[in-house]
Amino acid sequence: MVVRVKLKGLKITRNKARRYYVYVRGTRRALISNFDGDREALTERLGEIDVMTVYNATRKHELNRVYADGTLGALVNWFKADCPNYAKLSDATRNDYDKAFYWLESGFDCPLDLITTPELYDLRDRCIKEKWPRFADKMISALSSMLTQAVKRRKMPTNPCLGMDKAHKADPNSNREWFGPEWDFVRNNAPTEVLIPCMIARYAGLAGQTIVGLNDKQFLDHPLTGKAVQYTRRKNGKATLLPVLPELQVFLGARDIRRADGLIAIRDDGSPWETEKDMQTRVSHWLRDRERDGKIGAGTTLHGLRVSYASWWKRNGASDEEVARLIGDKSVAMGSHYTRHVEDEVSIARAFNRLGKDGA
Structure with a gap:
């Protein structure tokens, strides 16, 4: 008898x-x-009862293993069970870390003093071959986050992940600012469950992990615009009171479905999203379908609407520091990062203005 299961x-x-x-x-x-x-044929063999029996017994043993002090496995167990920084991670980031640690299980007996930067490059290169470059970068990122906390608690002398370059080269067009016609199409055609997070990202600049838990009780009266949203970013713990632009106030006030608990980002049937990732995935799938239809361009993402919000403020005279505060970030550098293309536009316009004054 062959049992079809995913091992x-x-x-x-x-x-x-x-x-x-x-x-x-x-x-x-x-x-x-x-x-x-x-x-x-191999897949069929893996489903046979004798193989399944050995697999189940082996996995149960491995999952319950207690690793020796000073090994990678012991450090991972400490990080996941006792380090407060792991508990503060967003659901999506924690899921990425868990996948990375799962891939690393074969090396959990490795002593920590053997983990050096050259060894990590070898490990990353193997990960690229077995998985893919972006996963390899996330694996190193998970290790680096854990090792940073380990250094602070004298479990490691240094973090050998620091300074490692990336295997995956990011697409410069990913998470870009949206073009006007793209936003107009989505604004007029997206289903409500997709449009709610898009509107909040576009007109309040909130990140997905904040949007998914947003509640009516967080909207307070404010003298500048009538309403403000009060939230704390889970990523950096920064508390923000942000006046709400009129477009978002009108949209939220006209919602058809209102839950007793006040939750704002909900599915079309009124149910909540199970996780931030579920919400992000639904938005992404709808956008990619419309890209294939030729209605919007490549690189349109929910995060890109956050960039659009920041860029709108930059064009309206906000400084890099002000942009950073408007998007709930502590770093002035992030204000510059989100709007660097606007600076390019300003420089190009300045050059053309000089040409107009001086003549051809």
Whole structure:
């Protein structure tokens, strides 16, 4: 009898004779050795009862392992169970970290004093081959976050992740400012469950992790615009009281569905999003479908509307420091980062203005 299930944590390799070996990550015990057959036949073999029995017993043992002090496994267990910084992570970031640590399980017995920058580059290069560049960067980022906290608590002398370059080269057009016609189309055509987070990002500059938990009780009377939203960013703990632009006030006031608990970002059926990632995924899928329809361009994201909000303020005279405060960030550099393309526009316009004064 063959049982079709998805087995997690497997490492599958082939020898020179093209025969398969299957291991549970973090162990030296093979579930299958020297298997002669194609991938479909291997999948069927993995579902047979004798293999499943060994797999379940091995995984249970590994998941309950207690790693020796001074090893990577012990440090990961400490970070996830006892470090307050892990608990403060957003759901999406914690999920990324957990996936990275899961991939690292095969090296959990490694002593911490053997973790050096050159070794990490070797590890990252292997991760690129087994996964992909962006995952490898997230793996290093998860390690760096953990090791930074370990250094502060004298569990590590230094953080060897610091200064490592990125394997994934970001697309400069990702999370870009939206063009006017793109926003007009989405504003007039998006379903309500997509439009709510888009409106809040565009006219208040809030990040997804703040939007998903936003409540009517956070909107207070304010002398400047009539209303202000009070929130604390989970990412940096910064408390902000932000006057709300009229466009957002009108939109939120005209909502068809209102929950008794006051939750604002909800699905079309009135139910809440389970996580920030669920909300982000729904918005992203709708936008990519409209991109394929030719209605909007590539690079239109929910985060890009946050950039659009910051850029609007920059064009209306806000300084980098003011932009940073408007988007709930502590760093002035982030105000500059979000609006660097606006500075380019200003420089180009200045050059053309000189040309107009001096003649061709």
